[in-house]
Amino acid sequence: MSKRTSRKSMDYIKEEYIKTRTMPANWYLSSYKFKFNITHMQPFLEKLKQKKLVGLQCSSCNRIYFPPRQVCGKCLVKPDRWVDLRETGKVASYTVTYLKDPETGKVIERPIVCAQLDGADTSYPTQLNPDIEFKDTYIGMPIKIHWAEDIQGGLMDIEYFDAIEDDAKDLNKTK
Numbered sequence: 001m002s003k004r005t006s007r008k009s010m011d012y013i014k015e016e017y018i019k020t021r022t023m024p025a026n027w028y029l030s031s032y033k034f035k036f037n038i039t040h041m042q043p044f045l046e047k048l049k050q051k052k053l054v055g056l057q058c059s060s061c062n063r064i065y066f067p068p069r070q071v072c073g074k075c076l077v078k079p080d081r082w083v084d085l086r087e088t089g090k091v092a093s094y095t096v097t098y099l100k101d102p103e104t105g106k107v108i109e110r111p112i113v114c115a116q117l118d119g120a121d122t123s124y125p126t127q128l129n130p131d132i133e134f135k136d137t138y139i140g141m142p143i144k145i146h147w148a149e150d151i152q153g154g155l156m157d158i159e160y161f162d163a164i165e166d167d168a169k170d171l172n173k174t175k
């Protein structure tokens, strides 16, 4: 018997609690205010303004986060070391999206990729050059940043990724 089935067959024991008090009430989720702290991203955003890329490294596990994260998902400590990154990377994973062309009404098949920059340990969802078709996209595809014309110091400064030459000749399988 596998571990999984044995775990599944275990009976779930629900603890009984004595109900102390019940009150009729409503819970308005819309009344909550959420704050997204981006102070840890300031050096990253400043660098983007100069078309430079930095990742945030965790000094505990050496993981490099791009985009930077406030807390290392592995060690639960604050990554605190900025490291320079290149404009190149690879497609870590991808999927397809179907968008309707507003003019022709035709459905367009477009890839959405998770791009991992060279030197970074994480990837983030972004777009490829609109000329690249879904069928031509693959995991490990070498890519390079295409900067937006109007640089504002935000992740949108990276408009999309261009495909660059794949020199991994061993991947070209002969038919």
Ligand SMILES: [Zn+2]
Residues within 6 Å of the ligand: 058, 059, 060, 061, 062, 063, 072, 073, 074, 075, 076, 077
């Ligand atoms: Zn860590």
